[in-house]
Amino acid sequence: MSSKMILDLFGMTFFYIVVGLTFMGLGRKITARLQRRVGPPWYQSFLDVFKCFSKTSISHNYIMDLGLIMALAGLIATAYFMPVAKGWTPAGSSSIVVILYLMTIGYLGMAMGVSASGNPNATIGISRALALMFGYEIPFAMIILAMISVLGSSSLSDIAMSQAGGIQNWNIIRFPLGFLAAEIAFQAMIGEKPYDHMIAPAEIASGPMVELGGKFLGIAFLLHAVQLFVETGLMVNLFLGGASTWYEFVGKQFVVYFTSMVINTVFARYRIEQGIKHLWVWAGSFAAIQLVLTRYFDIFSR
Amino acid sequence: MDEIYITNLEKERESMFEGLLNYFRKRSMWMLYYCTGCGAIELPPTMTSRFDMERFGIGPMATPRQADLLLITGYLSQKTLKRVIRSYEQMQEPKYLVGFGSCPINGGIYWDAYPVINHLEMYVPVDMTIAGCMPRPQAVLDGFQRLMDYIQQGKADGWRRYKENYEWYKRNQDELFARTEPVLKGWKDPFAHMPSLEEVMAEEERRKGGAR
Amino acid sequence: MxxxxxxxxxxxxxxxxxxxxxxxxxxxxxxxxxxxxxxxxxxxxxxxxxxxxxxxxxxxxxxxxxxxxxxxxxxxxxxxxxxxxxxxxxxxxxxxxxxxxxxxxxxxxxxxxxxxxxxxxxxxxxxHLILPPEWSEAPPLRKDFDPLEYSMKLYEPEWFKSTDTFASIANRLRGEEAERIIRSVLNESARLHGDAPEKDGEGEA
CATH class of the missing domain: 3.30.460.80 (NADH:ubiquinone oxidoreductase Nqo5 subunit)
Structure with a gap:
């Protein structure tokens, strides 16, 4: 590992966090504007994170510390596998299977850390998050299976490169039902309404975050920021044709996030069993139809 | 006169760094509102479209661990005070406490009621009180902006006062919660031993006989 | 019916x-x-x-x-x-x-x-369902229970009533000037009310 690569990794970590936090601030602004409010400034999330790190914090045991660090590390590691521009990835390879597996480390670390705090609300939140994971992973995996079966490669940068040459080549055109399914699953993935069972402030007191105060909450914010980057990046690379420059990439990510925030603003929350049922019935059936059409009838592939 | 607790600590030296951190603290206040009384109804209009508290980075939070700002919205009964103290002690420093309306200041219209405490500042440090019965959203926003100024100047140091003067606050709290003597003349319950129906009727007979 | x-x-x-x-x-x-x-x-x-x-x-x-x-x-x-x-x-x-x-x-x-x-x-x-568990007084809705007296004795003790403003000032101020200011406020209050709180304390003792 050369020193340049290490610098790259550190620089990219900083980039992910800055992009994620900016998105979070903009998301709050979007919600506010849709509700006819002025809303906080776009840099509000940075203020929140800095404030969180300036506070004291209480740790219940070392599992809690390690769990959150593991979650952050897992998500940052996932982000290294994300192709940013022209198929370039900090980690060198971009296998989509690796990405999907590494992403679970983030959730498991979070689950480990907050369950160690011993608060029942946190445990409920984590169990909800894992239950919801069953809901969205299956449709998402089916769509990815369809793409891999057409392209013959599981590399995310290959998928992104294969869409080069204009909007007509984007997977959003070639896999319309798959995009619909992925959009529904994406909403559940980033935990916005109608699938925000995991946080649910009025119900289970913000779920996993219930015992996190001060610096732990700051880490949770960073976690969410990196998670946003990874998941929007996944959508951009899978459906929106990847990007040739980093600012194009961030712009497309923002479009994905904007759509999600608008849906978030106008929807209410499902109950947990309704949410999973909805994901399986709608996202799952769209994805299955897409998979069958692609694999056996060869309609949407070129 | 010796009852007044005077803090004789040196004024803390405020560095540039502290000023910067205070800027973050004032621009991002997450509040936990303790909906004890009528004040809670003034908060939805303050938060939603018309007055939009989120402009200043003030937003609701779900648990004491995450919050910076504890709002006591209205009267506090003796039983609720115990929970308020618990929530306040669970919050992470720096933390601020805002008394909302006239009831936490001096009891308000409940000043002569037996379950409602009169002075909140006797039991927990209050950084800011917003007068009114109830304060309108404008007053609430004005109060929060003043609190922001205080935080920037380092004057909102209730959490520090609570640590330094803990004996004073604890003694006042114990006067309510760990009291051994009755406040007034006390009361002797004739049924304190929870008698059965037969015992009660026998006692009734005995009393009637005695009266005769 | x-x-x-x-x-x-x-x-x-x-x-x-x-x-x-x-x-x-x-x-x-x-x-x-x-x-x-x-x-x-x-x-x-x-x-x-x-x-x-x-x-x-x-x-x-x-x-x-x-x-x-x-x-x-x-x-x-x-x-x-x-x-x-x-x-x-x-x-x-x-x-x-x-x-x-x-x-x-x-x-x-x-x-x-x-x-x-x-x-x-x-x-x-x-x-006890509603009253605090420490309650040791007469049942409060009986007419011979005086809520005002109870409230004044428990929630506004004498020492706090006489030093209401001063206690809050004392808690706000730091340093040596605190005592000087409190002393002056106290004297001012004594002048207004016609009697000094210190004298009250002596009289009671």
């Missing part, structure tokens, strides 16, 4: 009790005693169709030395409202429990016990 018919029946069944129609149509009042009240309520519930116990309230008649218990019952079938009143001795107040008739009478009786000191032998739980 109309009200008149009900009054007629009630008079027939309970000749010793007073059955009075109230001013408002559809309302009546039965004045009975502690020994007969369970019978009256059982009759109202099972025979007369009063299926709903709305509340049990208490009234303290200080001059008479009695506590009045009022059972509010309502009939959804006949749209009739009936108050059954009994009076018990204030010094040794007790009444029969009716939580076997209406299960939700249990917390009502618990509350009456808490706030008026009326005892219900047989009620499964008469612990």
């Amino acid at each position: 109309t009200r008149d018919r009900l009054i007629e029946l009630a008079k027939q069944f309970f000749p010793e009790d007073e059955v009075i129609p109230r001013k408002k149509p559809g309302e009546l009042e039965i004045r009975t005693t502690r020994d007969r009240v369970v019978g009256v309520l059982t009759w109202l519930q099972n025979e007369a169709g009063f299926d709903h116990l709305m509340y049990i309230s208490g009234v303290d008649w200080l001059e008479d030395g009695e506590i009045e218990l009022v059972y509010h019952v309502y009939s959804y079938d006949h749209k009739l409202y009936c108050m059954v009143k009994i009076r018990v001795d204030r010094d040794y107040p007790w009444a029969h429990t009716i939580h076997k008739l209406w299960a939700h009478a249990q917390p009502y009786e618990q509350e009456i016990h808490e706030f008026f000191g009326v005892y219900f032998p047989g009620n499964p739980d008469l612990s």
